[in-house]
Amino acid sequence: MDENLIRKYATIMRELELSALEINQDGMSVRLERSVAAPPASAVSSSAHVELVSVQQSNAAPAEPVIEVTSPMVGTFYAAPAEDAEPYVKPGSAVKRGDVLCIIEAMKLMNEITAEHDGIITEVCIENGQPVDFGRVLFRMKETV
Numbered sequence: 205m206d207e208n209l210i211r212k213y214a215t216i217m218r219e220l221e222l223s224a225l226e227i228n229q230d231g232m233s234v235r236l237e238r239s240v241a242a243p244p245a246s247a248v249s250s251s252a253h254v255e256l257v258s259v260q261q262s263n264a265a266p267a268e269p270v271i272e273v274t275s276p277m278v279g280t281f282y283a284a285p286a287e288d289a290e291p292y293v294k295p296g297s298a299v300k301r302g303d304v305l306c307i308i309e310a311m312k313l314m315n316e317i318t319a320e321h322d323g324i325i326t327e328v329c330i331e332n333g334q335p336v337d338f339g340r341v342l343f344r345m346k347e348t349v
Contacts, residue, residue, distance in 0.1 A: 210234060210236070213225055213227065213234070213236055214236055217236055223237065223337050224236065224237045224337060224339075224340065269346070269347060270326065270344050270345070270346060271321055271323060271344070271345050271346070271347055272341045272343070272344055273305060273317070273319070273320075273341070273342050273343040273344075273345065274339050274340060274341055274342060275308060275317070275336040275337065275338060275339060275340045275342055276308075276315075276317070276338065277308055277310050277315065277338055278310060278335075278336065278337055278338055279308040279309050279310035279311075279315070279335070279336060280308065280309045280310075280333065280334070280335055280336070281306060281307075281308055281330050281331075281332065281333070281334050281335075281336045281342065282306060282307040282308070282309060282314075282332060282333065283306055283328070283332040284332070285307065291306075291328075291332070292304050292305055292306055293305050293306075293325045293328070293343070294325065294328060295325055295326060295327060295328060296324065296325065297324070297325045298323075298324055298325075298348070299319040299322065299323055299324075299325060299345070300319065300322050301318075301319055301320060301321055301322055302318050302319065303318060303319045304316045304317070304318055305317050305318060305319055305325075305342070305343060306342060306343075308336060317342065319345075321345070321347045322347065322348050322349075323345040323346050323347045323348050324345060324346045324348060325343055325344075325345050326344045326345055326346055327343065327344040328342075328343055329341045329342055329343060329344065330342055
């Protein structure tokens with residue numbers, strides 16, 4: 205994908221005050237993310253996190269299936285029940301369906317996000333205390349049978 209096109213998408217994100225944008229085109233996937241606080245116009249290219257990912261060919265053997273746990277709401281992500289407590293999960297943690305993975309605070313309400321599958325957490329995709337949007341990937345995990 206052309207760098208100028210990516211810069212154009214980053215400009216559109218800033219103008220529309222979007223925090224994330226994903227484009228799939230010509231076998232390539234581009235995901236742009238930026239912090240919630242809008243940077244000055246001159247800093248757009250450095251504030252946008254750009255990740256280019258090749259899309260797997262349909263005839264290629266699929267890698268281990270990865271489940272992405274996404275945010276069901278807009279709010280603030282908390283990895284633990286209290287500031288001084290251990291996080292609910294970290295990479296390598298085994299979870300069962302219904303186990304609490306994190307808390308998202310929305311409008312002063314603490315909402316527990318639970319696992320919908322049994323599995324192993326492979327990645328925590330967001331830091332404690334960060335704001336999240338609807339659909340933001342919080343965790344990646346491998347499903348266990």
